[in-house]
Amino acid sequence: MIEANAEIGTFEVVTQNPDQTMRLGRLLGEILPPGSFVALVGSLGAGKTLLTKGLARGLGVEDDREVTSPSFVLVNEYRGRIPVYHLDLYRLDSYAEVEGIGWDEFVAGPGVTLVEWADKVAEELPEERIEIHLQWAGEEKRRLVFSGKGRPGQTLIEELRHKWEKEE
Numbered sequence: 001m002i003e004a005n006a007e008i009g010t011f012e013v014v015t016q017n018p019d020q021t022m023r024l025g026r027l028l029g030e031i032l033p034p035g036s037f038v039a040l041v042g043s044l045g046a047g048k049t050l051l052t053k054g055l056a057r058g059l060g061v062e063d064d065r066e067v068t069s070p071s072f073v074l075v076n077e078y079r080g081r082i083p084v085y086h087l088d089l090y091r092l093d094s095y096a097e098v099e100g101i102g103w104d105e106f107v108a109g110p111g112v113t114l115v116e117w118a119d120k121v122a123e124e125l126p127e128e129r130i131e132i133h134l135q136w137a138g139e140e141k142r143r144l145v146f147s148g149k150g151r152p153g154q155t156l157i158e159e160l161r162h163k164w165e166k167e168e
């Protein structure tokens with residue numbers, strides 16, 4: 001029973017092409033409530049930015065050409081149905097750098113925050129969050145593991161699973 005419980009709020013998919021990854025992102029973006037924090041973890045080319053494009057689309061960001069990795073400025077802001085903050089911490093040297101651009105607001109504010117390379121500030125992540133681990137699984141395949149940390153996140157991931165299974 002404990003094992004079965006451990007699975008609640010965790011959802012694993014192997015997407016077969018970039019479009020599927022986009023679509024998954026869009027489905028999740030459509031149900032993310034204000035104040036959500038999404039931690040994206042995976043190596044270069046795993047699909048974090050592509051998934052973020054889908055998330056942004058689902059959040060109501062019309063033009064996903066805007067959605068590019070903000071490696072040098074650390075954060076991009078998009079206008080969706082709620083403000084969307086997109087961070088990429090690949091080049092981050094220390095937590096002080098994100099603290100300086102208003103990390104607390106990203107963690108606790110009413111917008112939606114999407115963070116690539118979130119594992120670089122593992123200690124600073126809010127307890128309630130969505131975590132998405134991405135892994136290369138072939139030229140056009142990526143393994144995506146979604147997990148909700150905290151009860152609201154778990155419910156959200158179960159909802160995502162239902163939406164995905166309905167579309168497939």
Ligand code: ADP
Binds near residue numbers: 043044140
């Ligand atoms: P990251 O931000 O993790 O470095 P990107 O999203 O920028 O990765 O790049 C992912 C690359 O992998 C893109 O060129 C994309 O077209 C390619 N790709 C191939 N198959 C997939 C897939 N199933 N899901 C996501 N990206 C894929």
Ligand code: MG
Binds near residue numbers: 048049088116
């Ligand atoms: Mg990226």
